[in-house]
Amino acid sequence: MSTSKNSSPSDNTQAQRPCDLAFPRQAGAHLEEIQLLVSLIRPETITGGLMIDVGAHRGGSLAPFWHAGWTIVAFEPDPRHHQALSAAIQGIDRIILDGRAVSSVSGERVTFYMSEESPGISGLSPFRDSHVAVGTVETVALRDVLDDQHVHLLKTDTEGFDLFVLQGYPFERSHPDVIMAEYEDHKTVPLGYRFADLARLLIDQGYQIWVSEWHPIVRYGITHQWRRLFQYGGHEPDPDGWGNVIAFKHPVDDAAVLGSLIDLIRISNPALVNR
DSSP states (O other): OEETTTSOHHHHHOOSSGGGOBOOGGGOEEOOHHHHHHHHHOGGGOTTOEEEEESOTTSTTTHHHHHTTOEEEEEOOOHHHHHHHHHHTTTOSSEEEEOSEEOSSSSOEEEEEEESSOTTOOBSOOOSTTEEEEEEEEEEOGGGTOOSOOOSEEEEOOTTOHHHHHHTSOTTTOOOSEEEEEEOHHHHGGGTOOHHHHHHHHHHTTOEEEEEEEOOOSSTTSOOOEEEEEETTSOOOOTTOEEEEEEESSOOOHHHHHHHHHHHOEESOGGGTTO
16 A cells, blocks of 8 residues: 555645545545544653543554553443453553443443444444344443543544433543544434534534544445545535544644644555546
8 A cells, every 4th residue: 555655645735734635535545543643642742641442442542542651441342342352451551441331321221233244333323234233231421430530532433322422421520632533424313413413512612623534435344435634614524424523622733733644644546646
């Protein structure tokens, strides 16, 4: 796979702002949003960092922050991923693994679904015909887990329940420095909310909002194509697309974001960037 340094997006698009970088599906662009956060947060400079990882899967997102010396509180209700992550962290300190499903309220027993389409779309909502119920899990709200400790990063990837995760956060007590939450209207409209509702909650809490947008999903379980990153306010995401909302309590500027993007974007077909 070609890197952005071999075929720089800035050379092809003369980008001045992050929103100037927009890639067609055929370019095969890819961005690891966690690596973008690592570049912007610089976790190695923060002593005693705390990450809350909701939907930890098998630990890929938490790893760079743990290596930087942070404490991780990880939630993973999928029994397959929970077992694998539990085995991987056995004997390791600073990682607390919880098997409950994070939501807006604690103590409910709810149905958990899995799909053979992809191991990454298990959760509390059967948004695909391939989903099957595999049992129940207990819910927990973050307000009932966290005391007064400061959260430096809250990452949530719950296949549609991200707004409910945030509704259960004790914002009246503290605000995470950075929040990253997945959005996809196709999953969340049946649950009663859209991208704009997720963004509004974070804006009301005083966050600067960036949107990392991916092209609409062709099929789950395959490689997806990244489209663009923009600061929310002047642009709207494609309602058929999906991605992550990245919220900063302390605003970041375009230059810092653009520099990190150019270093991290990977292009499969650089000749198609301008098409």
